[in-house]
Amino acid sequence: MTAIDIPEDSLFGLANLPYGVFSEPGTAPRVGVRVGESVVDLAAAFGDEVFAQPTLNPFMAQGYDRWVQVRRQVTELVSGEVPDAAVHPVAEVTMHLPIDVADYVDFYASEHHASNLGRLFRPNAPPLQPNWKHLPVGYHGRSGTVVVSGTDIVRPSGQRRAPGEDVPTFGPCRRLDIEAELGFIVGTGSERGTRVPVADFATRVFGAVLVNDWSARDIQAWEYVPLGPFLGKSFATSISPWVVPLLALGPARVPTPVQDPQPLPYLRECEPWGLDVDLAVFWNGQQVARPPYREMYWSPAQLLAHLTANGATCRTGDLYASGTISGPAKHERGAFIELTWGGEEPVRIGDEYRTFLLDGDEVTITATAPGPNGTRIGFGEVTGRIRPAGVDLE
C-alpha cells in the first residue's frame, strides 16, 4: 500500500482530481486520476469495468450522481493508502485521448478575439457582425482529427491565394497559427427535439480541457466564404489529456462581463457565470501570452443552451470549445494572428522574431484556476510540435 505524496502547492491536489486515460508499456489504456505526480488506476483500485475502458465515455454516460459518488470515493481512496498496483508515476505513463469525441463544435465567444479578427479580416466594416451580441456564433469542427497533447502536427497544405495574386496555388500553409481555448465535454446526452436549459449545464457537462485549435490562416481566408472554416482548421485540434471535473471548478466561478443587450430568454441565466481560468501560451518555451478565460463574453452554459436551442441532441463525448480566448490587453491574446497583428508586429522568441509557426516550433498551453482557500488547481498542458508538410502534400 502507498500513501500518495501531495506537495502542499500541488496543482493536482484533492481539490482537482482530473480524469484521464493512460497506459504503461504493454498494458491497455484505462481510466486514471491524477494526484500530485501520480496516476491512480481506477480500474485496479475499484475493480469496476467502467474504468477498464479506453475512453471516459462509459463512465461519463453514467451521469451526474455517479460522478459525484466516484469523486467522493476517489477522495477517500487517495486520502488513505492506495494499493501499490494502482499507483504509477505520471512521468512513466503514456496519456491517450481521454474521450471518444462525438461531435466537436467550436464557438467564437470572446468579444476581444472576434473584434480583433473583424478588424484584421474586414478593415472597412464594423468589427463585430450584427448577430454577435445576440447569439454565441459557432460552427462544427472535425471530430476525427481531435488529438491528444503531444501529438506532432503536420503542417497542412491547401489552397491559398496571396494578396495580389489572381489565382490560388496549392502548397504548405504559410500562416500556421494556434487558438488557445477551453473545451467542455458533455457527459450525458439530450433527446432530439428538446433543448438543454442553461441551468442544466452544471449537471450535464462532465469537465473541461485545454484546447489548441490549430489554424491555417491563409487556407482559411481563401476558403471560408460563405460556409465557414473547413480545411483551415480540420487538420488537427489538440486537447490536454486531463479532464478537470466541473465539480472541481466551483471556486473558479466568476460572473461573465456585462451582456448588453440582454440575451433572449433561452440564453438568460440568473447570473451568467464564467470561469476564472488563467491560461499561458509558450512558444518554444517562452511565454508569449496570458489569455484570461474570465473575459469571455458568453458563458459555457449559454454555449450549450444555444447549441441545443434548435432541438439538436448532444451526446456523451461531445466536445465544445470556447473559441480563442483573448483579453483586452495585447499580451492577453490567444492567437498569433492577433498577437502579431496579422504578422505585422513580430514577437521576439529568444534571439529570433516570429509571426506564424515555423517547422520544428513547439507550442504549449497551460492553465490554472482558483481552488478552495487560496489554493490553485491545474489543467496540465496541451502541447504540439510542427512537423514539415509531407512531400505528398506539396
Add this chain to the structure above:
Amino acid sequence: MTAIDIPEDSLFGLANLPYGVFSEPGTAPRVGVRVGESVVDLAAAFGDEVFAQPTLNPFMAQGYDRWVQVRRQVTELVSGEVPDAAVHPVAEVTMHLPIDVADYVDFYASEHHASNLGRLFRPNAPPLQPNWKHLPVGYHGRSGTVVVSGTDIVRPSGQRRAPGEDVPTFGPCRRLDIEAELGFIVGTGSERGTRVPVADFATRVFGAVLVNDWSARDIQAWEYVPLGPFLGKSFATSISPWVVPLLALGPARVPTPVQDPQPLPYLRECEPWGLDVDLAVFWNGQQVARPPYREMYWSPAQLLAHLTANGATCRTGDLYASGTISGPAKHERGAFIELTWGGEEPVRIGDEYRTFLLDGDEVTITATAPGPNGTRIGFGEVTGRIRPAGVDLE
C-alpha cells in the same frame, strides 16, 4: 429454401444489391441486402458475425477486396435458393440508420444551386464567390443528428431576424426547407498527414445514399456570418436506409460538366466523373422537382480529395454529401428556397400553394440510376414528416 422473386423491372435486382440494417419485432438490428421486395439477412445466410452488427461499419472497415468478395457471394446466394430464415418481406422489417456516422461534411457542389443562393442572399454581388470554381466549398455538419428515413422532423426553433426588424426573436422556424442531395459513405479511413488521391475514391468509398439536409432558412440567414451554417442545419439530416454500393454504380458514370478553370493538380482527374442519378422530390405526395445529379460541377472523387487535402483523416463511417442538387431548369431545383425563389413564387400542391414547409407536411426524395443493359437501379427513398415545434422550444 426460397427462390427470391425479382420482377424484371425491379429497381432492386442483381445489379443493385444495396446494404442496410434491419430488424423485425423483437430481434436485434443486423445487416441485410435488399433483393426485389425481400431483405436477405446476411448474418443468418453466411453465419458471419460482421453482419450481426447494428451498423455497416465493421463490414465496411474490412475494405474494398472484401466488398467485392461479399458482393459476389450475395449474388450467388440470391441467384439460387436462400434459407427461409434469412428472407423477410421488406414491408415487414424496420430499417435503422445503416452506419455509425463518424464525421459528416456537406459540400456545395452544384453550380446552379450556389448561383441561385448567391442571387437570393447577395443580390448586389456576383452570384458565385471567387473561390467557388477553384475548390469544392464545404463545411462540417452535425453527425449526431443524422437520422434514418421515416424519422419525424420536429420543427426547429431558433433566433431569426425578419427583414425590417432591428432585433432577433426566438421561435419556431418560419422558412423550413429541404436540400435534396446524394451522400457518400467512406468505407476505409486514411492516415493523418496524408491525403486521399482522386484515384482512390473508387476503392475507399463504400456506397451512396439519398440525403435530405433539412434547413431552417431564417435561422441560417441570421447566424451564418462569418462562421457558416450551424443551428440552421444541425437539428436533423435524413438519409435513406439502403446504401447503394459504388460497385453497382459503374453504368451510372458520366463525365462532369466542363471544369473551367482547370482544377489544381490534387483535384485533377483524367476524366472527372459524376453519376447519372435522377432524383425526384415529392411534397405531400406530389412531385415538385427532378434534380439531376449529373449536373454537379465537382465530382465525388474531387470532394473526397479536397476533404483530405490538408492531411485530415477520413474514417470508416464518414458521410459526405454533395450539397443541394439543382439543374439549370426551374423544375430541377433541389431546395424549396430556389424552387419558390425565396418564397416569392409559391408551388401548387393539390389545391394549396406552398412556399416553405408547414407542420404535417411530408417530403420524400427518391432516385434511380442506370444499371446494365438499359435497366435501372433504385436508391429507395428518404422521407420525413414535419412535427410542430415542441412547446419548450417556443
